[in-house]
Amino acid sequence: MNTVNTQALGKRFKAKWALTDCSFELPEGKICGLVGSNGAGKTTLLRLIAGLAQPSSGTVQVFGQPPADTTEFLQDVGFLAQDVPLYKRWNSEDHLGLGAHLNPRWGDSLTRDRLRSLGIPLDQRVGTLSGGQRAQVALAMALGKRPRLLLLDEPVAALDPLARRDFLGVLAEAVAEGDLTVILSSHLVGDLERICDHLVLLDTGRLVLAADLDDVLASHRLLTGPRRNTFALERDHTVLQIERTQRQVSAWVRLDGPLHDPHWEVAELGLEDIALAYMSRNRTRPEQLAATEAIGAVR
Amino acid sequence: MLVFHLAAHSSMPAYLQIQEQVRQALLTGVLRPGDQLPTVKEVVGSLAINPNTVLKAYRELERDGLVEGRQGVGTFALRRPDGPPPGEQAALRRGLARWVTKARGAGLEDGDMESLLRATLRAQSQEEVA
Amino acid sequence: MSWVLWRQHRAQGAVAAIALAAYAILLWITGVHMANEFHSALASCRTNGTCDELNLFSGDGAIIDLVNLSAAVPLLMGLFWGVTGIGREIDSGTHLLVWMQSVRRRDWLRGKITLLLVAAAVWGAGVTAIVTWWSGTLNSLDGNRFDPGKFDVQGIMPVAFALFGVSLGLAAGAVLRRVLPALAVTVVGFVAVRLIVVTYIRPYYQAAKVLVQPLSKDQSVPSGSWIITRDIVQNGQSVSSKLSFPAECLTPTSRQASDACLTRHGFASAVKFQPASRYWTFQWIESGVFVALAAILIAVAVIAVRRRDA
Numbered sequence: 001m002n003t004v005n006t007q008a009l010g011k012r013f014k015a016k017w018a019l020t021d022c023s024f025e026l027p028e029g030k031i032c033g034l035v036g037s038n039g040a041g042k043t044t045l046l047r048l049i050a051g052l053a054q055p056s057s058g059t060v061q062v063f064g065q066p067p068a069d070t071t072e073f074l075q076d077v078g079f080l081a082q083d084v085p086l087y088k089r090w091n092s093e094d095h096l097g098l099g100a101h102l103n104p105r106w107g108d109s110l111t112r113d114r115l116r117s118l119g120i121p122l123d124q125r126v127g128t129l130s131g132g133q134r135a136q137v138a139l140a141m142a143l144g145k146r147p148r149l150l151l152l153d154e155p156v157a158a159l160d161p162l163a164r165r166d167f168l169g170v171l172a173e174a175v176a177e178g179d180l181t182v183i184l185s186s187h188l189v190g191d192l193e194r195i196c197d198h199l200v201l202l203d204t205g206r207l208v209l210a211a212d213l214d215d216v217l218a219s220h221r222l223l224t225g226p227r228r229n230t231f232a233l234e235r236d237h238t239v240l241q242i243e244r245t246q247r248q249v250s251a252w253v254r255l256d257g258p259l260h261d262p263h264w265e266v267a268e269l270g271l272e273d274i275a276l277a278y279m280s281r282n283r284t285r286p287e288q289l290a291a292t293e294a295i296g297a298v299r
Numbered sequence: 300m301l302v303f304h305l306a307a308h309s310s311m312p313a314y315l316q317i318q319e320q321v322r323q324a325l326l327t328g329v330l331r332p333g334d335q336l337p338t339v340k341e342v343v344g345s346l347a348i349n350p351n352t353v354l355k356a357y358r359e360l361e362r363d364g365l366v367e368g369r370q371g372v373g374t375f376a377l378r379r380p381d382g383p384p385p386g387e388q389a390a391l392r393r394g395l396a397r398w399v400t401k402a403r404g405a406g407l408e409d410g411d412m413e414s415l416l417r418a419t420l421r422a423q424s425q426e427e428v429a
Numbered sequence: 430m431s432w433v434l435w436r437q438h439r440a441q442g443a444v445a446a447i448a449l450a451a452y453a454i455l456l457w458i459t460g461v462h463m464a465n466e467f468h469s470a471l472a473s474c475r476t477n478g479t480c481d482e483l484n485l486f487s488g489d490g491a492i493i494d495l496v497n498l499s500a501a502v503p504l505l506m507g508l509f510w511g512v513t514g515i516g517r518e519i520d521s522g523t524h525l526l527v528w529m530q531s532v533r534r535r536d537w538l539r540g541k542i543t544l545l546l547v548a549a550a551v552w553g554a555g556v557t558a559i560v561t562w563w564s565g566t567l568n569s570l571d572g573n574r575f576d577p578g579k580f581d582v583q584g585i586m587p588v589a590f591a592l593f594g595v596s597l598g599l600a601a602g603a604v605l606r607r608v609l610p611a612l613a614v615t616v617v618g619f620v621a622v623r624l625i626v627v628t629y630i631r632p633y634y635q636a637a638k639v640l641v642q643p644l645s646k647d648q649s650v651p652s653g654s655w656i657i658t659r660d661i662v663q664n665g666q667s668v669s670s671k672l673s674f675p676a677e678c679l680t681p682t683s684r685q686a687s688d689a690c691l692t693r694h695g696f697a698s699a700v701k702f703q704p705a706s707r708y709w710t711f712q713w714i715e716s717g718v719f720v721a722l723a724a725i726l727i728a729v730a731v732i733a734v735r736r737r738d739a
Contacts, residue, residue, distance in 0.1 A: 047738070047739070050529065052525070052528070052529075052738060052739035053738040053739065054738060069533050069534050069535060069735075070533065071531055071532075071533060074529065074530065074531045074532070074533065075531045077529070078529065079525065079529040081522065081525040081526075083522055085521070085522040085523045085524075085525050085526045086523070086526065087437075087523055087526075090436075094436060097432065097433075097436065098433055098436070098527070098530070099530065101430065101432040101433055102430065102433060102527070102530035102531055102532045103530055103531040104531060105531070138526075141526070145530065145531060
């Protein structure tokens, strides 16, 4: 079963649509990276999945059901908001108490051990901990209730590289233990490349790409060659972006089949460049975009 | 205990790097047949990578007959891969390290060295075919 | 859930308990003292016959002010308990932490509201019990318990006001979602509603009784009554201004002659008042008004929390 399933999901605030026509499926057990620049709609999408916001159009299902104010849903879905909300005057021990009393599936010793192994003192006020330690406490809280789906909104944006590594390490360990799917948003693509195996890319409120990460890295290439027309390329594959200089043409493409033309020089693309190519396609020449998609549909 | 490292900007996928490091460890004798490999949990906890990456690496190693996965217990080394004896392996490694130092001194970056190695391997294997 | 509520509010509860205890001790000591003073003064004035000119407690201004200030307690509850109950949770973002645990939002809400309303009722009852007991002496001296300074802080009014104040704070916090605006709205709303009710609504819970008397220096009404208006009427009709007084009555030889002249022309004094016997009726009616307002505000808070996006 898919953990998350959205169909034409949209969210509007007053007159502005923060998210439009978003449709994708997320299989179980994945660590999904939700990528996009600020304002792309990542937080909106996560809140819709968590049930913290209601859709303006379309639907979203989590484990086959729309999000609801029920114990069944709330037990299964964890959410770590962007500012890492904790009670600053409480210590970690108090937060563990909150978790234990509000969650039937709470894993107390597991969570305690996790915090202890990270060297976080349980009797210190959370407001006086470092940013990295606070993020770890919040993550421990979210994991401690043993959800089946965990949603994290830019959890490592404000952390130094070491704290970031520690945080993602704890997250990866939890997934390795089994029965956990994660959606993790970030505007830093590099963080996600190591840990994610699925990718959802948003740009200006639109879903631009949703696919398995290995497939994405395997199928996207940068083709460079002497300047000439690119009709064949655009017919047979999905061209995201083209740059032409006097002598040369460069094309960022998704290969939808074998590349027959030997005159292209082929280079692999990192995730960041792939994301940029999709974003540039999303923002310019929508008519051309429609034409390319029409060609794809005919094929 | 075997500890893995991932090169930050290598073009070699993570699962291949892990595979290679296990192979190297078996060749140099750091890992001996019967020793347990780090658990998936331990590896992802320290490297912050996807568990499937490690699983893929271990699966490939198992397919090559170098390791064996025991359900509920862990993954264990089976045999040493075909290759030079540990002493010679270590000597080859030292020779390579000296070359790397020389290349770096000449101004080559890691990526340049990798490309050079790949080109050389390609050229040599084409020679063998011919 | 109850553990969490306790942990969140235990500091506030402790402060309120200590304050209430201190207040109780202070009022008990002074109350006993005032009662003794009153009884001994009463005993001595009976022998002298000077009971009409008793002048007591002029030096106790401070404690009397403190008792009058207990009218502010319901507003303080609204600010410290009501606004922080929901408003601060949302303002600081911790609602995203607590609403994504496994307890349903509606259960969280029910627990919070129940705790705060029960606490408001209990504390309100505690304060009014102390103040009503303490006021026994002063009430004997000046029987008019309708005076706002007394009506609002004795009897059951403080309980109703406390429920209203906390409900207003909860609703303001739930709707505005920011602490400072919610505090402002609670203060303004509480003061405005109370003022409007006292001035324009309370006098009219029941039709006032009218006592028509000849004009004279002494206008007496039954003791303990609440005087609403004093009017001059002519043959039963209310008189708009003194211009309608016949000129001959306005050339004063003496006040008594003037009054006698006006009386011959059919003028009389009409006093609208609420008798002391209606005190408890009015307390119950006004409590009902404020409890109804509280119920509406709670409904607003519930809808604001459950229907809107987090």
